[in-house]
Amino acid sequence: MSKLKIAVQKSGRLSGKSLDLLRECGIKISNSNQKLMTVSSNFPIEILFLRDDDIPQYVEQNVADIGILGENEVWEKNRKVTTVRKLGFGNCRLSLAIPKEENYTDLTYFNHKKIATTYPNILRDFCTKKQLEVEIEEIGGSVEIAPGIGLANCIFDIVSTGSTLLMNGLKEVQTVAQSEAVLIKTPELSEEKQAILTQLLFRIQAVMYSKENKYILLNAPNNAVKQIISLLPGMKSPTVLPLAEEGWSSIHSVIKEDKFWEIIDQLQDLGAQGILIIPIEKMIT
Ligand code: PRT
Ligand code: ZN
Numbered sequence: 106m107s108k109l110k111i112a113v114q115k116s117g118r119l120s121g122k123s124l125d126l127l128r129e130c131g132i133k134i135s136n137s138n139q140k141l142m143t144v145s146s147n148f149p150i151e152i153l154f155l156r157d158d159d160i161p162q163y164v165e166q167n168v169a170d171i172g173i174l175g176e177n178e179v180w181e182k183n184r185k186v187t188t189v190r191k192l193g194f195g196n197c198r199l200s201l202a203i204p205k206e207e208n209y210t211d212l213t214y215f216n217h218k219k220i221a222t223t224y225p226n227i228l229r230d231f232c233t234k235k236q237l238e239v240e241i242e243e244i245g246g247s248v249e250i251a252p253g254i255g256l257a258n259c260i261f262d263i264v265s266t267g268s269t270l271l272m273n274g275l276k277e278v279q280t281v282a283q284s285e286a287v288l289i290k291t292p293e294l295s296e297e298k299q300a301i302l303t304q305l306l307f308r309i310q311a312v313m314y315s316k317e318n319k320y321i322l323l324n325a326p327n328n329a330v331k332q333i334i335s336l337l338p339g340m341k342s343p344t345v346l347p348l349a350e351e352g353w354s355s356i357h358s359v360i361k362e363d364k365f366w367e368i369i370d371q372l373q374d375l376g377a378q379g380i381l382i383i384p385i386e387k388m389i390t
Contacts, residue, residue, distance in 0.1 A: 108144065108151045109301040112169035115154035119286050122194045123173040127152070130308035149301050161186055164291050170298050171291070177263065177284040181224050186289040190306065193313055195286035199227060201279040202270050203259040204252050209278045215239050215259070221251035222261035231281050249273040314388040321360045322381040329375040330354050336368050336375075340390060359385070 113123040127134060132148040143152050153169050160172040161182035172186075175195050179188060201220070203209060212235055219240040222228050232239050242257045249269050251257040263284075264270060264277055288309070290302065325333050330345055337343050339358035346355045356377075365382060372380065 106149055107295070107297050108149045109171065109298050109305070110151045110153060110169045112153045112155050112160045112163055112172035112174075114157045114160070114174065117157060119157065119173065119175065119195050120154075122286065124152075126173075126192065126194075126309065126312065129312045130305065132308075148305075150305070158182070161289070164289055167291050167293065169291070170294055171302060172289050173286055174289070175284050176287045177224065177227065177282070179287060179289060180282070180284075181226050183226060185292055187292060189288045189290050189302075190309070192286040192288060192309070193316070195284075197263045197265045197284055198280045199224060199261065199282045199284060200264045200277045201259060201261050201281065202249075202264070202275040202277045205274050205276040207276075209276075212237060212279060214278070218258040219256075220259050220261050221248050221257035223248055224261060227282065228261045249275060311387045311389050314390060315385040317361055318359050318385055318388055319362050319365065320383040320385050321356075321358050321365065322379075322383065323356050323372065323377045324348060324353055324379045325356055326376045327352050327354055329377070330356065332375055333372060333377060336371055359388070 114120045124134060132150060133146045134152060135143050141154060144150075145152070153163070155163060157174045157178050160169070160174045161179055161184040163169045164172045164186045165184040171189070173192065175197070176188065176191070177197070177199055179186065201215065203214070215232070215237050217238060217240075219242055220228060221242045221244050223244060223246060225241050225243045228241055242251070244251065244256070248260045248262045250273060251260055252275065253273060260275065261281070267277060270277055294302065321337065323333070333356055334343050334345070337356065337358040337360060343356050343358035346357070348355055369380075
């Protein structure tokens with residue numbers, strides 16, 4: 106039986122979380138990412154450890170069938186690969202930043218400026234779309250020091266907390282794109298491998314749903330049950346069970362974690378008590 110070959114980053118920001126995701130999907134992987142390749146003992150998958158820059162090319166050329174990498178690399182390399190789904194980690198933005206003492210008005214600021222970046226293609230597309238005339242200085246790394254050493258006037262780079270910009274006397278003035286880790290696939294996947302991918306995607310979906318959602322349990326006076334249910338839609342509809350104490354019910358449902366904080370006051374105003382929020386291990390919808 107053939108195995109699905111997946112490329113993940115060998116060592117970098119996405120390596121740990123990529124392997125964690127596969128493990129949460131119940132796929133056993135031996136620890137070593139020192140090797141170029143490893144095979145799972147309980148799922149038909151082979152893992153290739155590569156530099157993230159190389160993953161689009163390897164997937165396009167069918168050396169790997171699928172890959173996990175930042176969407177920014179997919180855009181930059183512009184290879185013939187299909188983005189299958191976003192994976193909810195490695196979130197960052199690609200932004201233009203300038204020395205903090207500069208006066209910024211709008212995008213025309215960048216006209217005739219020299220911009221240092223490791224993402225020249227994404228930047229060129231953006232500038233063309235916005236009809237900006239810029240000089241792009243492609244460099245391999247440490248982009249944030251370019252203005253300080255006189256290599257460029259400003260930079261286009263990945264930002265997550267913003268502390269790197271701050272430390273280098275720069276300010277973010279324009280977000281160009283939001284990126285996160287994605288799963289990509291080769292345009293030509295055999296039927297057998299597509300079936301393995303479908304199985305993997307089903308598991309990824311269950312893992313991701315379970316992270317976003319929580320199980321909620323609460324007690325409520327019977328006269329408030331209807332209103333509380335309207336606040337808790339649940340997967341299909343909440344479960345309502347009578348309590349031993351006359352006039353009270355127990356309500357069970359599933360809720361998005363961020364939504365819970367929005368409605369907690371309303372639940373308490375309606376008389377809800379003993380509210381429990383419980384993590385979900387896996388969620389199949
Ligand atoms: O060796 P290899 O080529 O595989 O790795 P790499 O060095 O090219 O990539 P790596 O591991 O740094 O990043 C992999 C992916 O993580 C990127 O392609 C993004 O999709 C994603 N990602 C998420 C980030 C960041 N957050 C991030 N903060 N990639 C880089 N950074 C860097 C950024 O370049 C800047 O230097 O962190 C700095 C900014 O961070 P803040 O928090 O100070 O704003
Ligand atoms: Zn890289």
